[in-house]
Amino acid sequence: MARSADSLPVTRAGAAIVVVTVLAAVIGPAIVGVDPAFQDLPLRLEGPSPAHWLGLDELGRDIFARLLVGARISLLVGAVVVGTSATIGTLLGSIAGYYGGIVDDVVSRVSDILMAFPGLLLAIAVVAVLGPSLTNVVLALTLIGWVSYARLIRGQVLRVRELEYVQAARALGAATPRILARHIVPATLPALIVQATLGMGGAILAEASLSFLGLGVQPPTPSWGTMLNYGRSHLLDAPHLTIFPGLAIAVLVLGFNFLGDGLRDALDPTMSQGRRG
Amino acid sequence: MLRFVARRVALTIPVLLGVATLVFLLIHLIPGDPAQAMLGEAAPQADVDALRAQLKLDRPLLEQYVNFLGALLRGDLGTSLRTRTSVTAQIAERIPATFELAFAAMFVAMMVAVPLGIAAAAWRGSFVDHAAMAVAMGGMAIPNFWLGPLLAIVFAVELGWLPVSGRGGIDHLVLPAVSLGLALAAMLARMTRASLLEELREPYVRAARARGISRARAVIAHAFRNSLIPVVTILGLQFGAVLTGTVITETIFSWPGIGRLLIQSIGFRDYPLVQGCILLIAVTYVAVNLLTDLAYGWLDPRIRYQ
Numbered sequence: 054m055a056r057s058a059d060s061l062p063v064t065r066a067g068a069a070i071v072v073v074t075v076l077a078a079v080i081g082p083a084i085v086g087v088d089p090a091f092q093d094l095p096l097r098l099e100g101p102s103p104a105h106w107l108g109l110d111e112l113g114r115d116i117f118a119r120l121l122v123g124a125r126i127s128l129l130v131g132a133v134v135v136g137t138s139a140t141i142g143t144l145l146g147s148i149a150g151y152y153g154g155i156v157d158d159v160v161s162r163v164s165d166i167l168m169a170f171p172g173l174l175l176a177i178a179v180v181a182v183l184g185p186s187l188t189n190v191v192l193a194l195t196l197i198g199w200v201s202y203a204r205l206i207r208g209q210v211l212r213v214r215e216l217e218y219v220q221a222a223r224a225l226g227a228a229t230p231r232i233l234a235r236h237i238v239p240a241t242l243p244a245l246i247v248q249a250t251l252g253m254g255g256a257i258l259a260e261a262s263l264s265f266l267g268l269g270v271q272p273p274t275p276s277w278g279t280m281l282n283y284g285r286s287h288l289l290d291a292p293h294l295t296i297f298p299g300l301a302i303a304v305l306v307l308g309f310n311f312l313g314d315g316l317r318d319a320l321d322p323t324m325s326q327g328r329r330g
Numbered sequence: 331m332l333r334f335v336a337r338r339v340a341l342t343i344p345v346l347l348g349v350a351t352l353v354f355l356l357i358h359l360i361p362g363d364p365a366q367a368m369l370g371e372a373a374p375q376a377d378v379d380a381l382r383a384q385l386k387l388d389r390p391l392l393e394q395y396v397n398f399l400g401a402l403l404r405g406d407l408g409t410s411l412r413t414r415t416s417v418t419a420q421i422a423e424r425i426p427a428t429f430e431l432a433f434a435a436m437f438v439a440m441m442v443a444v445p446l447g448i449a450a451a452a453w454r455g456s457f458v459d460h461a462a463m464a465v466a467m468g469g470m471a472i473p474n475f476w477l478g479p480l481l482a483i484v485f486a487v488e489l490g491w492l493p494v495s496g497r498g499g500i501d502h503l504v505l506p507a508v509s510l511g512l513a514l515a516a517m518l519a520r521m522t523r524a525s526l527l528e529e530l531r532e533p534y535v536r537a538a539r540a541r542g543i544s545r546a547r548a549v550i551a552h553a554f555r556n557s558l559i560p561v562v563t564i565l566g567l568q569f570g571a572v573l574t575g576t577v578i579t580e581t582i583f584s585w586p587g588i589g590r591l592l593i594q595s596i597g598f599r600d601y602p603l604v605q606g607c608i609l610l611i612a613v614t615y616v617a618v619n620l621l622t623d624l625a626y627g628w629l630d631p632r633i634r635y636q
Contacts, residue, residue: 063467166348170608171570171615175352177577178608181596182359258473262578265475266593278475285479285582292483299476307471314467 064315070308078124087118089275098291108293119275120301126276127257134194134256135249142202147233150210164200180268190269194259205248209241243320250316254309261302277302334627342620353609354398357601368599408602417606427497428587432572434503438511439518447522452549469516474575478509478582495584506583510575514568525560529553559629566622570615
């Protein structure tokens with residue numbers, strides 16, 4: 054039996070983390086009022102203090118202010134990658150699942166090939182040739198991201214299209230695009246929402262990984278991954294440069310994972326087997 | 331079983347061809363003139379022309395593709411632009427380091443995940459279960475590019491117990507293997523718990539309990555062995571994630587493997603080497619997935635007839 058998402062404390066904790074991060078990203082920089090690009094060079098690498106809660110980085114910039122702006126990048130990349138991947142994946146997955154035949158073969162083979170590359174590797178490859186930038190990170194992550202949505206939706210459509218209400222719509226003469234848009238895709242929404250929530254965490258982690266490797270967002274734009282990358286060279290003298298951006302990534306990803314897990318239990322109990330006993 | 335093996339191997343061939351095609355096309359995704367991009371904007375035109383001719387980029391695309399596939403079949407991945415040595419030789423030199431790290435990480439993952447998963451399942455719903463699963467959830471969210479430096483701060487810098495970077499004895503392997511293996515451990519712990527709980531519901535376990543066997547013995551001696559099948563499968567399927575993780579872990583700990591070579595070659599715009607590293611990682615991933623599939627079919631005969 055499905056449980057409501059908000060009945061689980063971890064789901065609530067996840068939702069709280071996400072909401073607080075979104076608020077911090079949207080209104081935080083205005084409230085804090087510190088310029089994330091301002092360099093106080095004499096105080097560079099200074100640790101946390103009442104004036105600078107999380108300390109200053111290698112150029113004397115306020116780490117807290119940079120984390121707030123960095124949250125915008127993380128959330129933006131997550132939202133664009135998940136939004137685009139889910140749209141492309143839903144479109145291709147529903148067409149492949151509904152029509153079968155050659156369309157299904159082509160989508161399945163292309164996704165087989167893309168799935169043959171482990172996780173981030175293809176994104177690294179694409180960014181390596183296109184050059185490091187925020188746009189190319191989004192492009193690379195979308196290129197690998199749509200596959201899991203297409204597979205999920207294809208499976209769901211194969212299940213739903215044989216249900217009686219869909220056959221009834223077909224018998225009543227409804228056009229295929231209408232059947233897909235009005236009857237089939239809405240039935241796949243719970244699974245899609247769960248996948249998208251968990252996908253947000255994955256996309257944020259992937260962007261941070263690419264930026265950490267120097268292949269993502271380029272300085273001076275503050276991205277959590279880039280901040281970690283630069284903090285690495287000050288591991289011995291200023292560990293706070295490494296600790297806070299990493300903590301921010303871990304907490305936000307955890308938030309989306311908690312929320313996704315909770316939604317899975319609430320919206321799609323069949324998928325929660327194996328997660329909970 | 332032979333038919334099952336033949337079918338699975340046959341299904342892998344088009345995937346491998348697709349992987350090779352995508353890796354071949356990578357170089358053609360470079361905006362503008364690939365030869366100019368590899369040498370930099372300031373390179374003299376004569377050098378650019380020479381490189382274009384060397385890489386046969388001036389030949390028709392189809393001819394380039396056929397040549398690329400032909401060279402691949404001979405194990406020839408081209409020549410590095412920077413060192414002028416064979417890409418295959420450079421990669422072969424780095425393979426042992428990467429595999430050492432990957433297997434050590436998987437060993438760490440199993441050593442952490444199995445006891446954690448068993449404890450969580452055996453004391454289901456208790457504090458132990460919640461704590462183990464919270465640790466697992468945290469482990470999945472912590473990026474290895476954060477965990478690695480944190481472990482280095484504590485165990486190499488503050489305590490001085492372990493070396494901070496490089497490859498050498500087993501002490502050099504500990505920090506990279508732990509930082510790479512912990513995320514996998516988190517996932518495996520959840521899988522072990524779920525799989526064990528499923529087995530515990532089976533009639534043979536209930537029968538064992540009815541015969542007076544203690545719950546601990548029922549878990550360890552009866553249910554655990556069967557619950558391992560999906561766990562080992564996931565371990566095999568996650569080998570790809572571990573391989574990708576080595577790219578980051580090797581960069582953090584200056585581990586001389588393929589992942590670090592890949593990132594270095596991207597920095598030098600040494601695209602033949604980039605192609606070689608990506609191809610090797612992807613092909614290894616496909617091969618391990620195939621072996622996992624075959625092992626699963628061998629362990630569970632029902633799979634062979636699906």
